[in-house]
Amino acid sequence: MPHIDCAIEIAANIEPVYALAKDVEQFPEFMPDLEAVTILERDGGHTVSQWQGRIKQFNRAIKWTEEDWWDDAAKTCRFEQTEGDFTAYSGVWRFEPTGPGTKALLSIDYEYDVPLVGKIIQGVLLKLVRQNCQNMLDALKGKCETG
DSSP states (O other), rough: OOOOEEEEESSSSEEEHHHHHHHHGGGGHHOTTEEEEEEEEEEEEEEEEEEEEEEGGGTTTEEEEEEOOOOOTTTTTEEEEEOOOSSSEEEEEEEEETTTTTEEEEEEEOOOOOOTTTTHHHHHHHHHHHHHHHHHHHHHHHHHHHH
């Protein structure tokens, strides 16, 4: 199963960065590959949400439902797909204070089987998921630093 790690330094205090990351229903406003995020359930640090995005390179919609477990003290979130288009999808968000700023780290493990395309597309998918991971962090940085 492919594994991806991305990180970024954000010139903002950890509290607003973490708060924005928890507010996933806002993500489509500043993340162009996401069409919709709907909260199905929220109970303390546990959230169930439905996501809809688009893989533009394949002209393909992608949907999944995930559970998030937010730890406000540790400033982390563990997430895992419960149903959807991925064969498997899980990961961890981590936020660390860096003086006046914040380091945001995103780790993703995924498996996405597209019928009839095989190994050739898997390399393209790895590049796209890595790019999307970094794009999410870049968008979070942009929103936190410029409002």
